[in-house]
Amino acid sequence: MDWSAADLDRLYKLYRMRFDETRHAVVLANRTHGSSEPEKTRMQPLEKSEFVDLVNSPKAPDVARRWILRIIRGHEKEFPGLRVA
Numbered sequence: 001m002d003w004s005a006a007d008l009d010r011l012y013k014l015y016r017m018r019f020d021e022t023r024h025a026v027v028l029a030n031r032t033h034g035s036s037e038p039e040k041t042r043m044q045p046l047e048k049s050e051f052v053d054l055v056n057s058p059k060a061p062d063v064a065r066r067w068i069l070r071i072i073r074g075h076e077k078e079f080p081g082l083r084v085a
Helices: 007-031 048-056 061-072
Strands: none
Touching: 007 048, 007 061, 048 061
């Protein structure tokens, strides 16, 4: 896939937003289940360079395409030139 710098920036921001939402949900679940350290998770967000590498040269393009579709869900209009949306 060919990505402009602006698209990659926005895509990464959406990824981080989705990651943060998921992490928050995990912490809430940990609290609900009585964890003594609810904030402790193994979740680590990708650095932007790692994210860009995965998006630009995925080893499994179908998996990458599905992942990107999930990241942009609800924001498809922001990526009018996106071939996978």
